[in-house]
Amino acid sequence: MQELIRRYGISLSVIMAAMTAFWLLALVVIPNLVLFKFSFRLYLPVDQLGGPNDVYTLKNYATFFSSPIHINVFFLTILYSSLVTIICLAVTYPLAYILAKVLKPTDTATFFLVLLIPLWVSEILRSFAWFIILSMQGPLNAILTGIGLIDKPIRWISGFQSVVIGLVYAYILFMLFPIYNAIQALDTNQIEASQDLGASTWRTHWRVIIPHAKPGIASGCVMVFMLCAGSVVVPTTLASTNSRWFTEIIQQWMFEGLDWNVGSAYAFLLLALCILFVSLVMRVLNVRLVDIAK
Amino acid sequence: MSEDVHLSQICMDFGSFRAVNNVEVTIKPGEFFSFLGPSGCGKTTILRLISGFMEPTQGAVKIGGKDMKGIRPNARPTALIFQNLALFPLMPVWENITFGLEVRGVSKETRRAKAEELLQLVDLHDSADKRISQLSGGQKQRVAIARALAVEPKVMLLDEPLSALDLKLRQHMRAELRAIQKRTGVTFIYITHDQGEALAMSDRVGVMSQGILQQVATPQEIYNNPVNGFVASFVGENNVINGKVASVNGGMAQFETAKGSFHAKLGASVGLGDQAKLFVRPEFCSLQPASETKANSIAVEVTEIAFEGNFVNVFVRDNSGDTHMVQVQNDPSLPPPAPHTACQMVFNPESCMILSEAATSRHGH
Ligand SMILES: Nc1ncnc2c1ncn2[C@@H]1O[C@H](COP(=O)(O)OP(=O)(O)OP(=O)(O)O)[C@@H](O)[C@H]1O
Ligand SMILES: [Mg+2]
Numbered sequence A: 001m002q003e004l005i006r007r008y009g010i011s012l013s014v015i016m017a018a019m020t021a022f023w024l025l026a027l028v029v030i031p032n033l034v035l036f037k038f039s040f041r042l043y044l045p046v047d048q049l050g051g052p053n054d055v056y057t058l059k060n061y062a063t064f065f066s067s068p069i070h071i072n073v074f075f076l077t078i079l080y081s082s083l084v085t086i087i088c089l090a091v092t093y094p095l096a097y098i099l100a101k102v103l104k105p106t107d108t109a110t111f112f113l114v115l116l117i118p119l120w121v122s123e124i125l126r127s128f129a130w131f132i133i134l135s136m137q138g139p140l141n142a143i144l145t146g147i148g149l150i151d152k153p154i155r156w157i158s159g160f161q162s163v164v165i166g167l168v169y170a171y172i173l174f175m176l177f178p179i180y181n182a183i184q185a186l187d188t189n190q191i192e193a194s195q196d197l198g199a200s201t202w203r204t205h206w207r208v209i210i211p212h213a214k215p216g217i218a219s220g221c222v223m224v225f226m227l228c229a230g231s232v233v234v235p236t237t238l239a240s241t242n243s244r245w246f247t248e249i250i251q252q253w254m255f256e257g258l259d260w261n262v263g264s265a266y267a268f269l270l271l272a273l274c275i276l277f278v279s280l281v282m283r284v285l286n287v288r289l290v291d292i293a294k
Numbered sequence B: 001m002s003e004d005v006h007l008s009q010i011c012m013d014f015g016s017f018r019a020v021n022n023v024e025v026t027i028k029p030g031e032f033f034s035f036l037g038p039s040g041c042g043k044t045t046i047l048r049l050i051s052g053f054m055e056p057t058q059g060a061v062k063i064g065g066k067d068m069k070g071i072r073p074n075a076r077p078t079a080l081i082f083q084n085l086a087l088f089p090l091m092p093v094w095e096n097i098t099f100g101l102e103v104r105g106v107s108k109e110t111r112r113a114k115a116e117e118l119l120q121l122v123d124l125h126d127s128a129d130k131r132i133s134q135l136s137g138g139q140k141q142r143v144a145i146a147r148a149l150a151v152e153p154k155v156m157l158l159d160e161p162l163s164a165l166d167l168k169l170r171q172h173m174r175a176e177l178r179a180i181q182k183r184t185g186v187t188f189i190y191i192t193h194d195q196g197e198a199l200a201m202s203d204r205v206g207v208m209s210q211g212i213l214q215q216v217a218t219p220q221e222i223y224n225n226p227v228n229g230f231v232a233s234f235v236g237e238n239n240v241i242n243g244k245v246a247s248v249n250g251g252m253a254q255f256e257t258a259k260g261s262f263h264a265k266l267g268a269s270v271g272l273g274d275q276a277k278l279f280v281r282p283e284f285c286s287l288q289p290a291s292e293t294k295a296n297s298i299a300v301e302v303t304e305i306a307f308e309g310n311f312v313n314v315f316v317r318d319n320s321g322d323t324h325m326v327q328v329q330n331d332p333s334l335p336p337p338a339p340h341t342a343c344q345m346v347f348n349p350e351s352c353m354i355l356s357e358a359a360t361s362r363h364g365h
Helices: A002-038 A059-065 A068-102 A105-120 A123-134 A139-146 A161-184 A188-196 A201-229 A233-237 A246-256 A260-293 B043-051 B093-097 B108-121 B137-150 B167-184 B195-201 B219-224 B229-234
Strands: B005-014 B017-027 B032-036 B058-063 B078-081 B155-159 B187-192 B204-209 B212-217 B239-249 B252-257 B260-266 B275-280 B285-289 B297-307 B311-318 B323-329 B342-347 B352-355
Touching: A002 A260, A059 A068, A059 A260, A068 A105, A068 A161, A068 A201, A068 A246, A068 A260, A105 A161, A123 A139, A123 A161, A123 A233, A161 A201, A161 A233, A188 A201, A188 B078, A201 A260, A233 A246, A246 A260, B005 B043, B017 B043, B017 B058, B017 B204, B017 B212, B032 B043, B032 B195, B043 B058, B043 B078, B043 B155, B043 B187, B078 B137, B093 B108, B093 B137, B108 B137, B137 B167, B167 B187, B167 B195, B187 B195, B195 B219, B204 B219, B204 B229, B212 B219, B212 B229, B229 B275, B229 B352, B239 B260, B252 B275, B285 B297, B285 B323, B297 B323, B311 B342
Parallel strands: B032 B187, B032 B204, B078 B155, B155 B187, B260 B352
Antiparallel strands: B005 B017, B005 B058, B204 B212, B239 B252, B239 B275, B252 B260, B275 B352, B285 B342, B297 B311, B297 B342, B311 B323
16 A cells, blocks of 8 residues: 555545445445345335334245255256366366467467457357357257268257356356466476476376466366356356256346345355355365375 | 486587587496586587487487487486476475386385485485475585486486585585585586586586587596687686797697797697687796796786785786786795786796687587
């Protein structure tokens, strides 16, 4: 703060601080607090607001635990978000390694530009593009049948298949960048030292590169997982008849049932349970990674 | 335990730039061999060619008579100590040291024992479980050496490993490295741009310039009989005088210059009538009274005196304004002439050489 004042003077510093505070408070903290408060109150007709029935209660949260269907959807959401995270990691790690350590820096820059261009298109359009690509008469089936890999079109948009494909596509860069950064920061001499001491490529990755990239891998995984679990656009656009995402239920409560109270209770449950799940998994993986590494 | 390394006519091109040019040398088993040269002359490139991180554009690297072409770094009998050491910061010291054994499937108990043994060898006790970040520069150095020794390499490659250390530690580690090399008998190939280091540690030195190996010889030979002007001026100090070879008589020649005619040893690649340079080391010069003119002398005036402790550097200027340096022992009973004294700088024909410039194209051995 003092540094800020020294650099920009008192008035500009105050304006900057005030704007940041406004953004945090007015646009993030307060709306969330309001929703949080909502989640403990009941959805009542207007004339009963403030009346004897308007009390703080955990009923909205209890609704979730008493609904096996919702619990089921929640677990499927977690399951498929994890699957998307794993697929992203599997695809991204080798790519990040090649970008960071194999390609020449000039080639890397071009490659990143190519990767970033699709981000200029909105998420809805990109999801919808996948809807077209994956449809029965779509280009993917046309190509696959064309080159004779399959003899009749595959129904891609069924179950969670299309949602998983769409989510991988939507969030893979959130995995790529942290891992790329982590590997990029590794001194190439370390990789060479490992090889020079006789380590195979696989061993070098396992013992030298992955341990170094672990923070990047972890943050990539957490980001992708949380984005997937909280995604609305992709699961609704690419949904099939039997793929429901937890966010869709929240949306139903809020915009179809107009019950913002249960809706926000579900939203906070999703947040809390995801954080719990992520920290559990991180804990388990940490222990195991260290164990195996020894 | 150790093997010879034969670099057979190797060239290394980066695009159109030739970083290593036709280097031919055989390093004997158990030898301490240094490549000495200025920054960018291709020293690191040579090490990377030997360790297998690069393949030469031409020629072959042979270790123990075996052509290394196509053999990857992890399968070569070499161990490289990097310029920045490249220790693994996430592993404790002992795992660093035995990493090479771990990848060979050696059990944990054996590895641990081996680590202790190597830590003894490099004089680092009780550090097995420390983290790398807890070590001092010199200690990291020793861990790097131990890590390389653990895989029992036939050839140890060292890329300026002491350059990051302060002077005192560097001198200590020089002796240490030399002792470890003698104890283990492993062939050491050492890279440095520090001539003192190369001369003090090596059995033989290869002096490089612009990718070309200029001379391979013992430290004494390099210093006393440099093959060309580059080697002479890169290793040690010199007074240099331009001129022309006037007559040749056996190994000696008469050298005509603007400062007079001098009798001197004739260098390898210089012949009658050639333009060349006369190299005279400051410690082989002496200052005599101006009165009687001697052979091989230049009339000079003392300009400055620099006292260095055990010796004194006397700077003198000749009639054409060029400065020379004369090094004399510090002897209180025989002080050097005071500034502005006119005298003669005299040198023995046996201790000065007529040499050509550095070799810049292919040359045979
Ligand atoms: N991968 C590369 N691509 C292109 N040029 C290179 C490459 N590696 C080295 N060079 C060039 O080859 C020359 C020799 O480099 P090298 O690293 O062998 O020098 P060096 O003698 O080790 O120098 P220093 O003492 O500064 O470490 C340099 O001019 C360098 O720019
Ligand atoms: Mg170098």
